[in-house]
Amino acid sequence: SASNATYLSLTIQNELIHHLGSQVRESIAEKVGNRLSCIMVDEARDISGSEQLSVVLRVVDDKHVLGIIKIVSDVLKGKQLDFSKASILMQSTISQMTDLRSEQVFKNLFVEISKFTADHQIDLNVPSRLRRIPTLSTRFKDSIITGTIGHQDVADNEYKFRTSLYYPLLDAVLIELNDRFSNKNCEILSVVPSLSPDSPSFLNADNLIPLASMVKCNVPSLTNEITVLKNMLKDTKSKTIIDVYFEIVLFKQAFSSVLSLLRAAITLP
Known part of the structure; x- marks a missing residue:
């Protein structure tokens, strides 16, 4: 049986x-489906001369939580990134993730999960393991209790999955997003295009003040360096921030403040 x-x-x-x-x-x-994929692998023979190859294929189902994050992730990884627009998209994503943290949203999700488990004959009812049988304290014997005494009923699976898995997952994602993309961080990120040679705001001193404050640069010195550097890079062939950095690093004594900003922009997490 x-x-x-x-x-x-x-x-x-x-x-x-x-x-x-x-x-x-x-x-x-x-x-x-019919989309083509190719995996190139190489293997070495073991001591017996046999070839043993194991391939691990990781597939991420971009649905619900991961699907929402993927949209902004693709934007942030794009070559032509507008940080101001990305900031708006990020705030919208955070708001949408916050809306997911509700009992009704999880209830709808749990209905889908229950249907999936029923179709595949998976038992979703995982009984809780009680370390001891809860009993009423003897000091309450022959007493009428009008308040709580700290006992908790055994939670059903929907409540357990919601509080121990679903909410903690959303909270972890929201904490990370709010920490990385706070208003202050987004303001600093919006400065980065002003250090890129292909940006219309390249070396705009006013735009660079938030980043200069973060790295503790002397703003008057930075303004003077930018005035000289603009004329120097008038015919530059640099296309990226890194190109600009290596072009002026030879003059590090003259452009120490600008180099500090470039290093900060390159190493922003």
């Missing part, structure tokens, strides 16, 4: 793993 089945045999366990792997591969192939 199913209740007495232990499947301790290594042969049976390997067969189960093989069948599970086949189902996962079929599911991935069905989702990928």
Whole structure:
């Protein structure tokens, strides 16, 4: 019977793993569809002269939480990045992620999860393991209790998944987003294009003040350096911030403040 089945045999366990792997591969192939992919691998022979190659394929299903984050992630990884527009998109993403943190949203998600588990014969009811049986204290014997005594009922699975998995996941993402893309950080990020030679605001002294304050540059000295540097880089062939850095690093004594800004822009996390 199913209740007495232990499947301790290594042969049976390997067969189960093989069948599970086949189902996962079929599911991935069905989702990928007819899109072509290529994996280039190289392997070395072991001491016995045999070639043993294991390939690990990681597939991320960009849905719900990850799907929302992927949109802004693609924008931030773009070659032509407008930090001001990216900042607006980031704030919208944070707002949308915050809206997901509600009981009703999770309830709708849990309905989908329950349907999926039912279709695939997965038991979603994981009983909680109680370390001890809760009992009423003897000091309350023959007493009428009108308040709480600290006992908690065993939570159902929906509550347990919501509070121990769903909410902590959203909180971790929101904390990271709010920390990395606070208003102050977004203001500093908006300065970076002013250090790029292909930007219309290249070496605009007023735009660079927030970044200069962060790295503690002397603003009057920075303004003087920019005045000289603009004329010097009038016919520059540099295309990126890194190109500009290496072009003027030979004059580090003359442009120490600008170099500090360039280093900060290049190393921003």
